Amino acid sequence: MIRFESVYFAYEKGKWAVENLNFEIKKGEFVALLGSNGSGKSTIARLTDGLLLPNKGNVFVDGINSKDSPDILKSKVGIVFQNPDDQFVGTTVEEDIAFGLENLNIERKEAHRRVYEITKRLGIFRYLKSSPSMLSGGEKQKVAIAGVLAMQPDYLVLDEVTALLDPVSRKEIFNLVYTIAEENNIGVLYITHISEEVVPVERIILISNGEKIKEGGSEEIFSNYRLLESVGVSVPAIFKVYSFLKRRKPDTSPKELSESTLLNKL
Ligand SMILES: Nc1ncnc2c1ncn2[C@@H]1O[C@H](COP(=O)(O)OP(=O)(O)O)[C@@H](O)[C@H]1O
Numbered sequence: 001m002i003r004f005e006s007v008y009f010a011y012e013k014g015k016w017a018v019e020n021l022n023f024e025i026k027k028g029e030f031v032a033l034l035g036s037n038g039s040g041k042s043t044i045a046r047l048t049d050g051l052l053l054p055n056k057g058n059v060f061v062d063g064i065n066s067k068d069s070p071d072i073l074k075s076k077v078g079i080v081f082q083n084p085d086d087q088f089v090g091t092t093v094e095e096d097i098a099f100g101l102e103n104l105n106i107e108r109k110e111a112h113r114r115v116y117e118i119t120k121r122l123g124i125f126r127y128l129k130s131s132p133s134m135l136s137g138g139e140k141q142k143v144a145i146a147g148v149l150a151m152q153p154d155y156l157v158l159d160e161v162t163a164l165l166d167p168v169s170r171k172e173i174f175n176l177v178y179t180i181a182e183e184n185n186i187g188v189l190y191i192t193h194i195s196e197e198v199v200p201v202e203r204i205i206l207i208s209n210g211e212k213i214k215e216g217g218s219e220e221i222f223s224n225y226r227l228l229e230s231v232g233v234s235v236p237a238i239f240k241v242y243s244f245l246k247r248r249k250p251d252t253s254p255k256e257l258s259e260s261t262l263l264n265k266l
């Protein structure tokens with residue numbers, strides 16, 4: 001389990017980037033972290049694997065305090081960031097994914113097997129000999145995710161990995177991560193500022209100015225329009241239509257349910 005216990009973190013004295021944060025993610029659980037730009041998402045990501053240490057409070061991963069063993073946390077938590085170009089180390093996709101495994105002293109044959117398996121699973125096997133820089137944005141993120149998954153982490157933190165992608169690639173990456181995490185019992189923290197993306201997620205943590213504002217399912221999070229607006233997060237279009245339909249009176253005329261009226265609700 002990843003456990004944040006009253007965590008505070010500041011880059012500069014007197015200004016908390018993360019303030020009194022409490023939450024838990026169990027193995028196999030898929031949790032979303034939603035917040036606008038500058039709300040503290042990347043800081044939280046870096047706190048999960050000991051890259052940053054709390055000024056106050058504690059972060060535990062499977063009972064290990066990040067202040068005691070940041071290195072053990074790095075082996076348990078895999079993080080992928082927004083810009084894949086910043087994360088590549090190999091000249092080919094194969095080298096890039098194998099690099100992390102070499103660092104873990106995984107023997108060659110096993111490393112080979114993992115690279116084969118994960119690239120097949122993510123649909124990037126045909127790019128093994130290609131340079132990562134030649135790939136599309138979505139494929140690059142798949143390589144970055146493959147590199148982290150090959151290390152077989154217990155938890156995966158994805159920090160806005162789809163922010164630079166088009167909606168179709170975004171959905172594809174989301175679905176892939178969702179099913180692979182489920183198959184392998186990996187706990188996921190899926191970080192985004194795009195509310196549409198996390199509508200299917202069962203537990204969403206909404207943050208603003210480094211503080212947790214609300215935690216709950218889609219309906220709990222997205223039904224409070226005023227709250228979302230106040231923290232700079234948009235209401236998913238599907239939710240506006242859904243709540244309109246739910247609130248409608250039984251005698252609503254067909255005209256009121258026409259496509260153009262519904263579109264006006266967005
Ligand atoms: N390296 C840094 N040095 C100083 N301040 C930082 C640094 N990184 C982030 N911050 C500040 O911390 C706050 C949270 O930033 P961040 O965690 O990057 O938010 P998000 O990922 O949600 O956009 C912001 O006010 C940001 O300006």
Ligand SMILES: [Mg+2]
Pocket residue numbers: 041042043159160
């Ligand atoms: Mg960020």
